[in-house]
Ligand SMILES: NC(=O)C1=CN([C@@H]2O[C@H](COP(=O)(O)OP(=O)(O)OC[C@H]3O[C@@H](n4cnc5c(N)ncnc54)[C@H](O)[C@@H]3O)[C@@H](O)[C@H]2O)C=CC1
């Protein structure tokens with residue numbers, strides 16, 4: 001079982017490392033455009049194997065897509081990260097070209113691969129990969145919801161002084177400030193979160209979650225990688241092991257939630273065919289309004305992409 005990660009920067013290298021040390025794949029190919037970077041990081045991960053006791057073979061290549069042939073899943077992280085003061089949408093011009101060319105190369109050698117997009121702006125880059133690959137919607141998906149819910153769960157765990165393992169949550173919408181956390185679907189060891197925390201504290205956590213990516217950009221001068229890399233690896237694991245995990249994933253909606261032809265994060269079942277099923281929640285009027293705001297924002301950015309191409 002072979003998995004390719006394109007982009008050997010912060011997120012891509014972290015993802016490859018998790019895929020290797022957790023033995024999610026038998027073989028990991030790391031690709032980058034910069035000479036030597038993927039080779040070096042892959043070698044470093046491989047040299048960690050005798051210490052951390054795993055046998056996933058990790059190989060790096062510079063732009064040689066023939067080595068990626070037959071990949072079951074491909075994670076695309078190539079592209080610019082944002083700097084302080086930028087929005088994710090500011091990355092569209094550069095990253096659209098990168099995601100397009102990378103997807104075309106990938107599909108040439110692994111036509112049946114499920115593609116997991118990480119590059120930003122996430123929802124629109126997933127749309128770009130869908131157009132460039134011409135693959136069905138279940139096999140071209142984006143990672144954001146696992147990361148956004150992880151941030152929300154981590155903040156809640158800290159506030160409630162409980163294990164993050166026991167917080168379950170759903171979050172929908174685009175990967176940006178219009179994301180839609182759903183307190184109604186948040187539980188702490190099965191107990192509705194609203195019974196555990198005051199409304200003002202929960203509202204503050206929701207606000208912090210919405211700007212969770214920006215908080216890290218401000219601190220570090222570039223965006224996050226440990227949680228994003230792990231989140232992408234968790235999606236790969238669900239696919240290659242056919243786990244049928246229930247995760248929020250960015251997928252093209254085709255009528256679900258009354259939305260057509262737009263990429264948004266929604267809960268899905270993730271298994272060997274990529275998205276096995278989109279789960280439709282019975283949203284209330286407030287939640288529907290938030291999702292509609294998110295849809296409108298993503299649609300606007302999608303139209304920028306249409307103008308660029
Ligand atoms: N969806 C999400 O939740 C998240 C998305 N991101 C996004 O992921 C992307 C990567 O972030 P980082 O890893 O921090 O950036 P980075 O700058 O550390 O790594 C990006 C890598 O892509 C490579 N690259 C550029 N063009 C390429 C091409 N045509 N082919 C192959 N490799 C190419 C670069 O050489 C670099 O090594 C950014 O767009 C960032 O905004 C980051 C975190 C979370």
Ligand SMILES: O=C([O-])CC(=O)C(=O)O
Pocket residue numbers: 081082088120147175212213214216217223224228
């Ligand atoms: O904030 C960024 O630019 C990177 C990202 O998407 C995140 O960490 O959520």
